[in-house]
Amino acid sequence: MSTSLLLAAAAVRQARTDPTPGAQHNAALARACLERAGKTGRHLLHAVDTAPGRGLLRLVEAGCLPGICAHYAWRKRRIGQWAAQACADGVRQVLILAAGLDGLSQRLLAQTPALRVFEFDRADTLALKRDALRTLGLxxxxxxxxxxxxxxxxxxxxxxxxxxxxxxxxTLVIAEGVLMYLPLEAAQTLLRQLARALPDARLIATAMDLRPDGAPGFARQRPWVRTWLGRRGEPFRWGAPRQALPGLLGHGGVRLAAIAEPGDPDDPDPAPGEWVFRGDLTHPHHSVPAAPAHARLRAPALP
Ligand SMILES: C[S@@+](CC[C@H](N)C(=O)[O-])C[C@H]1O[C@@H](n2cnc3c(N)ncnc32)[C@H](O)[C@@H]1O
Structure with a gap:
């Protein structure tokens, strides 16, 4: 089971209690993708659609990472708002790295019809999504x-x-839930390449925090989540405490503008441990403050 299928199941589950158009549209696409994702997708959908299945999912969530589904919704609310604002401010194209089965592109295209959106992900994920979009007429x-x-x-x-x-x-570049799967150096190189190639680009992205034990991850994540992610080939490879984030991102040519506040009293993060941030991609010859010499060393890689 891949993380993009889990996110799709979370989107369908979220839409049961969230009547906003964003949640409903996301869920429609997620459902169509799950229907095409073989036995695993069908089992996940069956679980979300039945009372005993939802009970089981609640137990699994509590036993793995309490609040993770609500965290995904929290993160998507922020990313959706920032992305919509960027498009209203004049962004003409959006590049979504590792878009997964998410429906943000459809919402942005509905809002800004002149926009062009480029989604990048693995071939099998995008084949599933292409088929679902075609069936939904999207x-x-x-x-x-x-x-x-x-x-x-x-x-x-x-x-x-x-x-x-x-x-x-x-251009707006979005990297939601992916940079932490790349080795830190590779993530910084990718961001630097984008900063060099795109003279006028903003970035919205996420990165993991470090847990008290020094490993990248969510604060309430149980130990077996790390093992499971490792087996899936998607371990969290790096993370950074808040104060180290500007330096690490600066090394990738990113000038950090804002971090979504996990402790927002009106809408707190239900499962803290992942930074959601926005900034600008800045050409190396322009004025990104030099990263401290230790910036590359502060984020430990997972074994
Ligand atoms: C946790 S999902 C996030 C999906 C989406 N961004 C979201 O937040 O809903 C991670 C996604 O990253 C993709 N991914 C992971 N490593 C990748 C790589 N090296 N190249 C391309 N895609 C990758 C996976 O296929 C998956 O769709």
């Missing part, structure tokens, strides 16, 4: 699904393969 010509492996191909090459992508246009 296969918009302004949305391009671009299969590939982050870190495997130099940025300049896959950028050439994005049909209609214009590096000079005001």
């Amino acid at each position: 296969d918009d010509p302004c949305l391009h699904l671009c299969p590939g492996e982050l870190g495997a191909v130099p940025l300049a090459r896959w950028q050439r393969d994005l049909p209609g992508f214009v590096p000079e246009q005001p």
Whole structure:
């Protein structure tokens, strides 16, 4: 079972109690993807759609990472608001790295029809999504699904393969729930390549915090979550405490502008441990403050 299927199941579950259009549209796409995801997808859907199944899911969540589904919704609310604002401010194209089965592109395209959106993820994930979008009548010509492996191909090459992508246009790059799966150096290199290639680009992304034991992860995550993620081939490879984040991101050419406040009294993060932030990608010759010499050393890699 991949993390993108878990997020899709969380989206369907969230929509049961969240009547907002964003949650409902996300759930419709997530459901269509799960229906196409073989036995695992069908089992997840069955669990979400039945009372005993939902009871079981609550138990599993409590035994693995209490509040994680509500955290995903919290993170998506913030990313959705920031992305909508960026589009209202004049962004012309959006590049979503590791978009998974999420429906943010459809919401942004509905809001800004002149926008072009490029989703990047692994081929099997995007094949599932393409089929679901077609069935739902949401296969918009302004949305391009671009299969590939982050870190495997130099940025300049896959950028050439994005049909209609214009590096000079005001661009929003979104990297939600993915940078922590890449080795820190690879994440910084990817961000630096983007900063060099895109003269006018903003970034919205997430990164893990460090737990009291020094490992990257959520504060309330049980020990077996780490083992499970490792077995899935998606371990959290790095994380950073809040004060180290500007330096680590600065090393990737990112000027940090804001971090979503986990302790927001009106809408606190239900499962803290993942930073949601926005900033600008800044060309190395421009004025990103130099990262402290220790910046690359502060975030431990998982064994
Ligand atoms: C936790 S999901 C997040 C999906 C989506 N961004 C969201 O937050 O709803 C992680 C996604 O990253 C993708 N992914 C992980 N490592 C990747 C890599 N090296 N190249 C491309 N995609 C990757 C997976 O296929 C998956 O869709």
